[in-house]
Amino acid sequence: MIVADYQTNRFPTWCPGCGDFGIWGALKTSWVKMGWNPWDFAIVFGIGCSGNMADFIKVYGFHSLHGRALPNAVGLKIANHKLPVVVVAGDGDCYGEGGNHFIHTCRGNHDISLVVHDNRVYGLTTGQVAPTATQGFKSKSTPDGIIEVRINPLALAITQGATFVAQGFAGDIPHLTQLLIDSYNHRGFSVVNVLQPCVTFNKINTYMYYREHTYKLDSSHNPQDKISALTKVMDDERIPLGILYKEERKTYEQSLNQIATNTLVEKPYNLNLNSLLNEFK
Ligand SMILES: Cc1ncc(C[n+]2csc(CCOP(=O)(O)OP(=O)(O)O)c2C)c(N)n1
Numbered sequence: 126m127i128v129a130d131y132q133t134n135r136f137p138t139w140c141p142g143c144g145d146f147g148i149w150g151a152l153k154t155s156w157v158k159m160g161w162n163p164w165d166f167a168i169v170f171g172i173g174c175s176g177n178m179a180d181f182i183k184v185y186g187f188h189s190l191h192g193r194a195l196p197n198a199v200g201l202k203i204a205n206h207k208l209p210v211v212v213v214a215g216d217g218d219c220y221g222e223g224g225n226h227f228i229h230t231c232r233g234n235h236d237i238s239l240v241v242h243d244n245r246v247y248g249l250t251t252g253q254v255a256p257t258a259t260q261g262f263k264s265k266s267t268p269d270g271i272i273e274v275r276i277n278p279l280a281l282a283i284t285q286g287a288t289f290v291a292q293g294f295a296g297d298i299p300h301l302t303q304l305l306i307d308s309y310n311h312r313g314f315s316v317v318n319v320l321q322p323c324v325t326f327n328k329i330n331t332y333m334y335y336r337e338h339t340y341k342l343d344s345s346h347n348p349q350d351k352i353s354a355l356t357k358v359m360d361d362e363r364i365p366l367g368i369l370y371k372e373e374r375k376t377y378e379q380s381l382n383q384i385a386t387n388t389l390v391e392k393p394y395n396l397n398l399n400s401l402l403n404e405f406k
């Protein structure tokens with residue numbers, strides 16, 4: 126496979142310079158390196174500028190509702206647990222409206238790879254505040270600055286049971302590509318939060334901001350050390366990039382007796398819809 130094999134004939138409508146381009150590139154390169162054909166896996170997209178990628182990627186995809194990408198992916202994975210399932214969503218989608226689903230997917234350790242475009246703002250709806258925005262951030266919906274403290278998605282993921290937690294940067298495509306590959310190779314729920322500049326509606330968290338505030342984790346960081354991972358993700362001034370936390374734990378699908386021998390989609394079924402409906406009369 127080559128990168129062009131995953132492309133549709135539509136060119137992205139994202140603003141020039143948007144971090145979504147970098148994530149788009151990293152995703153396609155990661156699939157080439159995995160040796161995945163476009164029909165070997167499925168992607169569920171949320172709603173947002175990030176989710177618009179559904180039109181620019183030629184694989185089996187499902188463009189779900191805002192905040193509902195994860196429950197759709199969970200259903201897909203339970204139906205066919207042999208299929209790799211990737212989720213692409215925005216921070217507003219995943220940590221705001223879909224925050225509840227995020228927490229419970231972490232708890233379940235569903236074998237899904239989640240990639241979040243974290244631009245700390247609502248892009249598609251033109252610049253309202255997102256739950257990841259720093260306290261005081263001024264936006265169209267918070268002209269005097271947001272009152273609430275920000276959600277820390279990585280701390281949430283680690284404490285709620287995600288078994289692979291990493292952070293990448295849309296401005297460093299090779300590094301992000303490797304994180305994505307590592308997340309696919311992990312069995313369990315993996316969260317890759319990607320720092321993604323929204324060049325139009327977030328003038329604070331720019332490429333320059335992230336170049337100045339991020340650093341790469343090196344071999345002195347032990348991803349099995351939960352306390353060390355939490356300490357690092359709680360620091361808003363020095364922002365870590367790399368694999369923060371990794372743990373081996375039985376996945377949700379491995380715990381389901383119903384799919385212990387084969388997938389649900391492979392099981393023969395003899396469903397008589399009328400008799401089923403009659404039971405409700
Ligand atoms: C149920 C529902 N609520 C709200 C919306 C409106 N809406 C669409 S995209 C969006 C926010 C997008 O922000 P984010 O998820 O961060 O993605 P981005 O556009 O920044 O990539 C909202 C509020 C919707 N489409 N459906």
Ligand code: SF4
Nearest residue numbers: 140143174248323324
């Ligand atoms: S509004 Fe922001 S996130 Fe959306 S395409 Fe433009 S730069 Fe990207």
